[in-house]
Amino acid sequence: MPDYHTHEHDVLVVGAGGAGLRAAIEASAGGASVGLVCKSLLGKAHTVMAEGGIAAALANVDDRDNWKVHFADTMRGGQYVNNWRMAELHAREAPDRVRELEAWGAMFDRTTDGRILQRQFGGHRYPRLVHVGDRTGLEMIRTLQDHGIHQGIDVHMECTITRLLKDGDRCVGAFAYERERGRFKVFRARAVVLATGGVGRAFKITSNSWEYTGDGHALAYDAGAELTDMEFVQFHPTGMIWPPSVRGILVTEAVRGDGGVLKNNQGRRFMFDDIPPNYRSQTAENEEEGWRYTQGDKNARRPPELLTRDHVSRCIVREIKQGRGSPHGGVFLDIAWIKERLPNAAEHIKKKLPSMYQQFKQLADIDITREPMEVGPTTHYIMGGVRVDADTQMSSVPGLFAAGECAAGINGANRLGGNSLSDLLVFGKRAGEFAATFARQQSGAAIDSRQLDDAARQAVEPFERSTQGEGPYQVQYALQEMMQELVGIVRNEAEMRRALDGLARLRERASRVGVGGHREYNPGWHAALDLHNLLTVSEAITHSAIERKESRGGHFREDYPDKDPAFGTVNVVVRKERDGRMAVSRTPIPEMPLELKKIIEEMK
Amino acid sequence: MPTSATFRVWRGDRTSGEFKDYSTPVSEGMVVLDAIHQIQAEQANDLAVRWNCKAGKCGSCSAEVNGHPKLMCMTRLNQLDLSAAVTVEPMRSFPPVRDLVTDVSWNFQVKKTIRRFKPRPPEADGTWRMFQSDVERVQEFRKCIECFLCQDVCHVLREHHMFDQFAGPRHLVYAAALEMHPLDTDDRVRDLKKDRGIGYCNITKCCTNVCPEDIAITDNAIIPLKERVVDRLYDPVAKLLRMVRGGAHDV
Numbered sequence: 001m002p003d004y005h006t007h008e009h010d011v012l013v014v015g016a017g018g019a020g021l022r023a024a025i026e027a028s029a030g031g032a033s034v035g036l037v038c039k040s041l042l043g044k045a046h047t048v049m050a051e052g053g054i055a056a057a058l059a060n061v062d063d064r065d066n067w068k069v070h071f072a073d074t075m076r077g078g079q080y081v082n083n084w085r086m087a088e089l090h091a092r093e094a095p096d097r098v099r100e101l102e103a104w105g106a107m108f109d110r111t112t113d114g115r116i117l118q119r120q121f122g123g124h125r126y127p128r129l130v131h132v133g134d135r136t137g138l139e140m141i142r143t144l145q146d147h148g149i150h151q152g153i154d155v156h157m158e159c160t161i162t163r164l165l166k167d168g169d170r171c172v173g174a175f176a177y178e179r180e181r182g183r184f185k186v187f188r189a190r191a192v193v194l195a196t197g198g199v200g201r202a203f204k205i206t207s208n209s210w211e212y213t214g215d216g217h218a219l220a221y222d223a224g225a226e227l228t229d230m231e232f233v234q235f236h237p238t239g240m241i242w243p244p245s246v247r248g249i250l251v252t253e254a255v256r257g258d259g260g261v262l263k264n265n266q267g268r269r270f271m272f273d274d275i276p277p278n279y280r281s282q283t284a285e286n287e288e289e290g291w292r293y294t295q296g297d298k299n300a301r302r303p304p305e306l307l308t309r310d311h312v313s314r315c316i317v318r319e320i321k322q323g324r325g326s327p328h329g330g331v332f333l334d335i336a337w338i339k340e341r342l343p344n345a346a347e348h349i350k351k352k353l354p355s356m357y358q359q360f361k362q363l364a365d366i367d368i369t370r371e372p373m374e375v376g377p378t379t380h381y382i383m384g385g386v387r388v389d390a391d392t393q394m395s396s397v398p399g400l401f402a403a404g405e406c407a408a409g410i411n412g413a414n415r416l417g418g419n420s421l422s423d424l425l426v427f428g429k430r431a432g433e434f435a436a437t438f439a440r441q442q443s444g445a446a447i448d449s450r451q452l453d454d455a456a457r458q459a460v461e462p463f464e465r466s467t468q469g470e471g472p473y474q475v476q477y478a479l480q481e482m483m484q485e486l487v488g489i490v491r492n493e494a495e496m497r498r499a500l501d502g503l504a505r506l507r508e509r510a511s512r513v514g515v516g517g518h519r520e521y522n523p524g525w526h527a528a529l530d531l532h533n534l535l536t537v538s539e540a541i542t543h544s545a546i547e548r549k550e551s552r553g554g555h556f557r558e559d560y561p562d563k564d565p566a567f568g569t570v571n572v573v574v575r576k577e578r579d580g581r582m583a584v585s586r587t588p589i590p591e592m593p594l595e596l597k598k599i600i601e602e603m604k
Numbered sequence: 605m606p607t608s609a610t611f612r613v614w615r616g617d618r619t620s621g622e623f624k625d626y627s628t629p630v631s632e633g634m635v636v637l638d639a640i641h642q643i644q645a646e647q648a649n650d651l652a653v654r655w656n657c658k659a660g661k662c663g664s665c666s667a668e669v670n671g672h673p674k675l676m677c678m679t680r681l682n683q684l685d686l687s688a689a690v691t692v693e694p695m696r697s698f699p700p701v702r703d704l705v706t707d708v709s710w711n712f713q714v715k716k717t718i719r720r721f722k723p724r725p726p727e728a729d730g731t732w733r734m735f736q737s738d739v740e741r742v743q744e745f746r747k748c749i750e751c752f753l754c755q756d757v758c759h760v761l762r763e764h765h766m767f768d769q770f771a772g773p774r775h776l777v778y779a780a781a782l783e784m785h786p787l788d789t790d791d792r793v794r795d796l797k798k799d800r801g802i803g804y805c806n807i808t809k810c811c812t813n814v815c816p817e818d819i820a821i822t823d824n825a826i827i828p829l830k831e832r833v834v835d836r837l838y839d840p841v842a843k844l845l846r847m848v849r850g851g852a853h854d855v
């Protein structure tokens with residue numbers, strides 16, 4: 001392979017967010033030589049943006065907490081279509097993974113007796129989120145980064161994988177371009193771990209960065225792996241909505257966890273008006289009880305603002321649609337009101353939510369200690385992803401593993417806040433460990449040069465069309481606009497069929513996109529190559545959403561507004577057929593062991 | 605606010621470059637990064653720029669706006685004079701790569717040379733006790749988003765190019781976080797003087813003034829470290845005391 005710069009590793013990890021870093025650290029500890037590839041600089045992955053916290057049943061704040069409660073909460077939140085084994089492993093192992101971070105230098109906020117402090121969050125029965133103010137993701141990624149750089153891991157920054165390489169059925173490497181010079185690279189590996197994060201850029205309003213183009217999802221799909229639960233997209237209830245340029249930027253749930261309330265333009269706390277039956281016994285009777293809960297009263301139940309995200313988002317949409325929204329088309333989120341209850345409220349807010357305070361002050365000229373914020377739903381997270389084995393995180397393609405947001409299973413139909421950061425740690429570690437083990441058992445592989453030449457040819461196509469073709473951004477914007485409109489928070493069959501037609505047309509347009517300039521650090525070129533991934537995940541989301549003819553968690557259909565028990569026993573799976581078609585099927589969820597069923601019953 | 609504004613953007617590669625003017629529509633609430641993105645989408649698809657979070661959390665979008673080191677995503681247009689062209693250029697202390705993108709790899713190399721965290725053994729239950737009052741000081745340093753704006757502005761690097769001798773304010777903050785970590789047992793004081801060149805800093809506070817995270821870099825990180833260097837390396841009494849007491853955490 002004379003034309004490509006080639007690197008060889010036992011384990012190649014694609015992605016340097018929490019999941020990728022944790023996987024790389026573990027694989028390397030297991031004796032494997034590890035390559036770690038990421039699109040941005042080290043430490044800039046999406047994980048850095050996480051605010052609220054890491055969910056782990058440490059029971060430091062409420063000793064009634066334990067893994068069983070966390071497990072039951074996660075299953076309830078996911079509406080019981082989760083991979084129960086993953087939910088179990090996650091709940092059991094998260095506490096150790098968090099303590100490990102402390103051994104690597106993390107500094108979480110403390111309880112008065114010097115232990116790790118935990119905060120309230122939606123859907124978690126007890127205070128469970130380990131945090132540092134509202135910059136928990138930064139603490140986590142920096143800890144892993146600073147630990148990881150001493151582990152002998154080969155880091156390839158600003159390098160983008162465009163294709164997975166195979167030898168027969170096995171995944172044996174990846175093809176990439178590096179941003180800086182635009183040169184191609186070939187990674188040979190005995191095992192590959194995908195940790196590429198999410199797909200938020202398929203929608204117009206999102207809390208996600210440019211990196212979130214569903215690369216890992218599409219890479220795995222194209223390599224023959226199955227994707228599952230793709231209909232389940234999480235629309236976070238509170239994104240910024242004004243001014244327009246900040247639309248979508250996240251307002252952490254911790255605002256509500258610390259006492260913030262949602263109100264419509266009549267000043268009504270509308271969340272009290274619609275509490276789902278399966279949460280009624282856990283929800284506060286009145287505003288007084290809700291307030292006491294946020295202040296740590298163990299006998300109080302949580303306010304309805306902390307119901308699951310899918311539900312809160314829909315309630316907000318309802319208020320707006322029925323004309324009770326705020327001036328810029330959202331609702332009000334008010335934390336300033338706590339000054340009625342606390343003497344030094346302004347200081348308290350700045351201490352607890354420093355980056356929210358800054359964000360609103362600098363970007364919207366709003367002082368959140370004095371005025372309410374305007375918020376509305378924003379595309380935040382995808383529950384769906386690569387279908388993996390719960391224990392090892394291996395996909396249906398031998399040698400290809402996935403962890404973190406790009407893998408599916410733990411969250412079912414809806415993710416609870418905080419369960420992503422813990423997922424990254426628990427399953428990042430597992431993926432790294434088992435990838436290293438898998439790699440040890442493999443002999444060398446052959447990569448035929450046709451695969452490489454094909455990948456290279458495809459990558460330079462946009463230049464051949466040069467600027468006579470349409471620009472990549474216009475196609476990207478059209479896609480985002482359409483997905484937001486037709487496959488967003490409230491869905492129906494007719495609109496989604498239109499979306500499929502639209503996607504076919506966009507695919508056609510994407511095939512004619514051209515870019516100018518040369519290959520060195522050329523964002524137009526990168527955006528052109530990302531289009532294939534965005535289109536693939538959009539198709540997967542739309543097909544899966546058409547297939548699930550019911551409403552559950554993050555997936556709401558106005559033509560099937562109720563939950564259908566028949567769909568409670570299946571996951572929707574998509575796979576690429578030999579002829580390139582997307583095949584959609586329903587796969588039964590395996591029977592849950594009796595002991596786990598009992599836990600769920602007990603916690604009802 | 606006017607309805608459009610001109611941005612004088614640096615376009616160049618490793619060896620040369622020039623400013624180019626782009627005029628683009630502006631509206632309420634926009635930040636410099638929005639304008640750059642608009643220009644990129646509509647007029648210059650290949651305009652190179654780094655960004656990720658668009659909310660001041662990742663430290664990717666550092667640049668010099670009208671000559672001031674800034675995060676482009678947190679610089680509102682209404683804070684700028686739009687009657688003249690707004691200049692946007694890359695951080696000048698680092699080698700240029702393309703347009704607004706610079707080669708910051710030196711920072712990653714330097715960090716690796718600083719001794720890693722080494723905690724004391726945990727308590728019997730396998731965990732550690734630390735009190736909020738003890739961690740707060742270090743939490744300030746851990747807010748760093750590695751935007752490298754402080755490195756960009758520090759004259760030891762910017763004007764004197766002492767990249768081989770001086771770690772720069774960012775890494776002094778990093779070292780301070782480790783040195784003042786209540787659990788850490790390693791000692792970086794000698795390295796700081798010998799290899800990291802802490803002595804070159806003459807506490808001008810330029811770094812503190814540009815830090816988007818409001819870290820009091822000079823007062824809270826560098827000066828206390830300098831004091832340790834002075835105590836430890838020049839004051840035999842303090843040194844002896846330390847040996848008797850064990851551990852490196854006197855301040």
Ligand SMILES: Cc1cc2nc3c(=O)[nH]c(=O)nc-3n(C[C@H](O)[C@H](O)[C@H](O)COP(=O)(O)OP(=O)(O)OC[C@H]3O[C@@H](n4cnc5c(N)ncnc54)[C@H](O)[C@@H]3O)c2cc1C
Nearest residue numbers: 015016017019039046047052053161197404405418420421
């Ligand atoms: C604003 C915000 C706040 C959040 N707050 C919380 C919270 O409080 N608690 C919580 O649990 N969750 C939270 N989440 C969700 C959580 O942060 C993410 O789900 C999680 O960080 C994803 O981590 P990851 O390791 O899977 O991927 P990421 O951290 O996104 O990393 C993906 C990596 O893959 C790389 N990559 C992608 N494609 C390629 C490619 N083709 N080639 C090479 N590299 C590639 C990227 O460069 C990056 O390094 C929040 C999310 C957002 C947006």
Ligand code: SF4
Nearest residue numbers: 758805807808809811
């Ligand atoms: S205070 Fe020291 S580190 Fe900061 S800019 Fe001045 S010389 Fe550089």
Ligand code: SF4
Nearest residue numbers: 748749751752754815
């Ligand atoms: S210390 Fe401040 S200015 Fe320097 S890199 Fe960190 S955040 Fe940026």
Ligand code: FES
Nearest residue numbers: 657658663665677
């Ligand atoms: S884009 Fe993250 S700090 Fe500006």
